[in-house]
Amino acid sequence: MLPSASSPIAPMLAKAVPAVPEPDSVAGGLSYEPKWDGFRAIVYAEGDGAVESVEIGSRGSKMLTRYFPELVEAFRHLLPGPCVLDGEIVVPTGPAGAQRLDWEALSQRIHPAASRVTLLSEQTPATFVAFDLLAIGDESYVDRPFADRRAALEELAGDLPAPLQLTRTTTDVDLARRWLVEFEGAGLDGVVAKPLAGPYAPNKRTMLKIKHHRTADVVALGYRIHTSGRGVGSLLVGLYGDDGQLRNVGGVSAFTDAKRLSLIDELEPLVERDESGAAVTGETDRSRFSGSKDVSFVRLRPERVLEVRYDQMEGMRFRHTAQFERWRPDREARSCTFEQLDRPIAYDLGDVLT
The missing domain is CATH 2.40.50.140 (Nucleic acid-binding proteins)
Incomplete structure (x- = not known):
């Protein structure tokens, strides 16, 4: 079944491991990427040819759409067509050259008052960091290996401007271990390792996460x-x-x-x-x-x-x-x-x- 806002998909999960694993520890190898500390979100950009409607689902399938109007607007205008993206909503704060993720500013975005939501969308605008692709148009990518999903994601979203971002990846385990140390200074949560040959597995812990302890x-x-x-x-x-x-x-x-x-x-x-x-x-x-x-x-x-x-x-x-x-x-x-x-x-x- 094609993932959609009316039939939302549960996100793929990760299990904790104590250290960044070697790439050959999993059949087909591993891809490494930063672990973003924000709200997990699956974006359903739907329409006939062009993006006409957008819904943002959370890890528990609760819709976050109303809390991030600036992202909804960006998805409508920047995405080249209907698709389903998996990623993380974050709020960067700080001056240029010294920005970091701000969890407190992000958590304040969940507010019952529409006027407050509008104000915060202007004062602390959010960024969506895409790291997986589940569908393009009427074609599901869920059963495809991550290597193929990533290549398609780069083609779809690689050149999109802020507030939409494509997370970086590497197959170099030494670089991933460096990221684990360096990126924490920007407020990130660790590193994630994904099997390159693995399909998207909803609600299953097939990814590996390495966090700071x-x-x-x-x-x-x-x-x-x-x-x-x-x-x-x-x-x-x-x-x-x-x-x-x-x-x-x-x-x-x-x-x-x-x-x-x-x-x-x-x-x-x-x-x-x-x-x-x-x-x-x-x-x-x-x-x-x-x-x-x-x-x-x-x-x-x-x-x-x-x-x-x-x-x-x-x-x-x-x-x-x-x-x-x-x-x-x-x-x-x-x-x-x-x-x-x-x-x-x-x-x-x-x-x-x-």
Whole structure:
């Protein structure tokens, strides 16, 4: 069946691997490309000969069309004809020569008010980075090998101007490993490896993704109860700034059922209590994504240190949820500062897109 807005296709996914794989580790070889940190999007540009309508589907098939009017307009005018593209929506910010991806600016684009959407489309315009081709006109490319899909994508979109971009690729594993290090400075998320001989496999993890993983020692600030009502769902953690203040830098989750239950007893001696003996609670800041979600947490005395694994920072917080590694009874809480964090060397996003 031909992918279309009325019959949307699930995107092909990637499984995590610890390092950039050798090209001969997969039959037919591998193609490498940057891993963009944005909103995954499948674009359905439809019409009879010319592009007449555009829909932008998300990873979960929820339509993002209304949030990115500037991209819809660009697809209508720049694409040579009906097609289905797979790619990523990103928002670059910063001066020329020092641009990087801005996740916060991108996340603000999901807003219920049409007037706000219009304003943000002008203030922080988005870019679409294409990395796969699923159809041209009435012809499906889903079953074709990636090498053929990429060649057709280059012919279709290789010369299109901003805000439409074609991601760069290479079969040189050494260059891909260099990208993994350098491109993080522009806000990218890692590197993706795709089997050159593989067809497009909706909802299957046939691609390989290599992301940045680092560790940090942080202070346990509190915990949230699991949605089941039993055990710890997530830990809130913090770091000390130059001013000596302890700041919330994110959360730690993905505990097993047994670990969630044991953490309640393990953290009990650290729970802050009021004069009546009741546990003291607090609330984290709400965001456009929290909605009516419970943002309360049980406060802990900031005395216990844990080591966590994270990929990157976004401002003063972990970009994604961190993973628990181990407790660090040998560390003093006050020694957990922002200075320990590994910051990538700045890299211009324009050089990634060139």
